[in-house]
Amino acid sequence: MGNALQMTTLAHTVYKKCECCNRVKDIYFKLSINDAKTGTFLMGDLDLCKSCGQNLGDILNIDVSTTSVLTEFKLTRS
Numbered sequence: 001m002g003n004a005l006q007m008t009t010l011a012h013t014v015y016k017k018c019e020c021c022n023r024v025k026d027i028y029f030k031l032s033i034n035d036a037k038t039g040t041f042l043m044g045d046l047d048l049c050k051s052c053g054q055n056l057g058d059i060l061n062i063d064v065s066t067t068s069v070l071t072e073f074k075l076t077r078s
Contacts (some may be wrong), residue, residue, distance in 0.1 A: 003039030006032045007053065007062045020052035028066050029053030 013026035029048040035041040048056060050066060057064035 004034050004036050005060055005062070006034065007057055007060075007064055008032065009065060014047070016047065018049035018052055019046045020048055020056065023049065025049040029057075029064060031056065 008030045010028060010030060013028055015024065015026055017024050018027065026049065027047045028050045029052075031046040031048055031053075032042060033044045033046070035043055054064055054066075056062075
């Protein structure tokens with residue numbers, strides 16, 4: 001399972017359905033599923049909300065963090 005599963009934290013949240021809990025929430029993580037034999041070919045991916053991503057990270061022993069995710073921004077004129 002070394003390179004077969006890779007959890008990526010998104011820089012900006014996306015508001016859509018979590019593919020784990022099927023609720024519409026902010027998506028914080030993307031779990032990439034690679035070929036089990038080589039670990040290089042992408043077979044698919046899952047978009048995960050914060051709670052599902054952290055829970056799955058704990059289950060798979062993958063370090064996940066949301067400290068650098070931008071969830072709010074303001075447009076200002078200069």
